[in-house]
Amino acid sequence: xxxxxxxxxxxxxxxxxxxxxxxxxxxxxxxxxxxxxxxxxxxxxxxxxxxxxxxxxxxxxxxxxxxxxxxxxxxxxxxxxxxxxxxxxxxxxxxxxxxxxxxxxxxxxxxxxxxxxxxxxxxxxxxxxxxxxxxxxxxxxxxxxxxxxxxxxxxxxxxxxxxxxxxxxxxxxxxxxxxxxxxxxxxxxxxxxxxxxxxxxxxxxxxxxxxxxxxxxxxxxxxxxxxxxxxxxxxxxxxxxxxxxxxxxxxxxxxxxxxxxxxxxxxxxxxxxxxxxxxxxxxxxxxxx
Amino acid sequence: xxxxxxxxxxxxxxxxxxxxxxxxxxxxxxxxxxxxxxxxxxxxxxxxxxxxxxxxxxxxxxxxxxxxxxxxxxxxxxxxxxxxxxxxxxx
Numbered sequence: 001x002x003x004x005x006x007x008x009x010x011x012x013x014x015x016x017x018x019x020x021x022x023x024x025x026x027x028x029x030x031x032x033x034x035x036x037x038x039x040x041x042x043x044x045x046x047x048x049x050x051x052x053x054x055x056x057x058x059x060x061x062x063x064x065x066x067x068x069x070x071x072x073x074x075x076x077x078x079x080x081x082x083x084x085x086x087x088x089x090x091x092x093x094x095x096x097x098x099x100x101x102x103x104x105x106x107x108x109x110x111x112x113x114x115x116x117x118x119x120x121x122x123x124x125x126x127x128x129x130x131x132x133x134x135x136x137x138x139x140x141x142x143x144x145x146x147x148x149x150x151x152x153x154x155x156x157x158x159x160x161x162x163x164x165x166x167x168x169x170x171x172x173x174x175x176x177x178x179x180x181x182x183x184x185x186x187x188x189x190x191x192x193x194x195x196x197x198x199x200x201x202x203x204x205x206x207x208x209x210x211x212x213x214x215x216x217x218x219x220x221x222x223x224x225x226x227x228x229x230x231x232x233x234x235x236x237x238x239x240x241x242x243x244x245x246x247x248x249x250x251x252x253x254x255x256x257x258x259x260x261x262x263x264x265x266x267x268x269x270x271x272x273x274x275x276x277x278x279x280x281x282x283x284x285x286x287x288x289x
Numbered sequence: 290x291x292x293x294x295x296x297x298x299x300x301x302x303x304x305x306x307x308x309x310x311x312x313x314x315x316x317x318x319x320x321x322x323x324x325x326x327x328x329x330x331x332x333x334x335x336x337x338x339x340x341x342x343x344x345x346x347x348x349x350x351x352x353x354x355x356x357x358x359x360x361x362x363x364x365x366x367x368x369x370x371x372x373x374x375x376x377x378x379x380x
Contacts, residue, residue: 041334043331043332043333043334044333044334044335044336046331046333046354047331047333047336047352047354048336055354055355056352056353056354056356057354057356057357058355058357059355059356059357059358060297060356060357063293063357125332126331126332126333127322127328127330127331127332128319128322128323128328129315129316129319129322129323129332198326198327198328198358199328204355208355208358
């Protein structure tokens with residue numbers, strides 16, 4: 001169990017705790033106005049200064065001795081914050097976790113509050129200018145996105161039934177998009193994303209700068225070497241660079257340190273050599289979130 | 290972790306050629322966004338702009354955000370039809 005599960009999981013995984021999806025949270029913290037303000041200005045957040053800092057050239061700031069550590073610490077403290085959200089221009093309490101297909105289906109089938117919508121991904125829009133409908137949102141989000149035409153998909157369906165949402169997510173997952181679930185802001189869960197590296201603004205801090213903006217999944221890959229025929233199809237599917245192909249032995253090697261447990265490699269494997277196992281039962285990786 | 294290239298990269302975008310400075314909508318072109326492998330650029334509304342008129346090109350611009358991830362491949366400079374991007378660095 002990751003830190004979030006220990007604190008907010010009610011005995012299980014935090015994202016399967018239905019409390020975090022309820023509309024009561026929205027009322028309690030007045031999140032309608034907060035989220036409206038946040039999504040209205042979403043693309044600006046990285047260039048807006050918070051405590052005198054913005055993200056422009058952040059990599060260089062992080063390399064400065066001592067100051068770099070303060071910046072990293074401040075960023076993590078903000079992302080992990082569990083205080084009532086106050087400033088919509090900060091990514092306060094915006095922490096997520098990678099999830100495999102099975103858990104995403106469980107969320108969509110049991111936890112997600114209707115109406116369920118699919119909106120254009122903000123990260124792909126900010127980083128590439130592409131509008132691609134692949135972010136599944138729940139609850140109050142439909143009221144907010146209704147007022148922001150740039151997020152409403154032109155070709156794809158906007159409102160989804162639970163069944164359609166599962167189908168869409170499955171499609172994205174098989175395509176090679178990483179499933180992620182987010183607090184946004186804590187304690188409200190409203191976003192089930194299908195992310196891609198390097199466009200994803202949530203994965204970037206973790207992968208490029210070592211800031212814990214997202215946790216590794218509750219799972220880790222287990223590899224049955226006898227079954228592997230060395231086709232190497234999984235290598236391309238791993239966006240974390242955890243799989244390498246040994247062309248001479250015709251086998252893959254997996255760097256478990258880099259495995260985020262997204263489970264995408266399984267979609268590529270026709271030999272059924274890759275399986276997911278609980279991270280906390282895997283020796284050496286129990287606490288590696 | 291990011292592969293570290295020696296020295297500091299500086300990417301400047303001339304807003305008198307692209308974005309809110311002239312009526313060139315960066316959302317239409319976005320050539321630099323497409324060619325950049327590490328996705329260094331950010332397409333965003335200018336600070337303070339709100340979506341009253343979401344199609345107003347004067348309210349959008351591109352900023353080079355993740356400068357340290359730039360590989361100095363110069364593809365953004367080559368691809369920009371307005372010649373607005375410049376990449377410089379100090380060793």
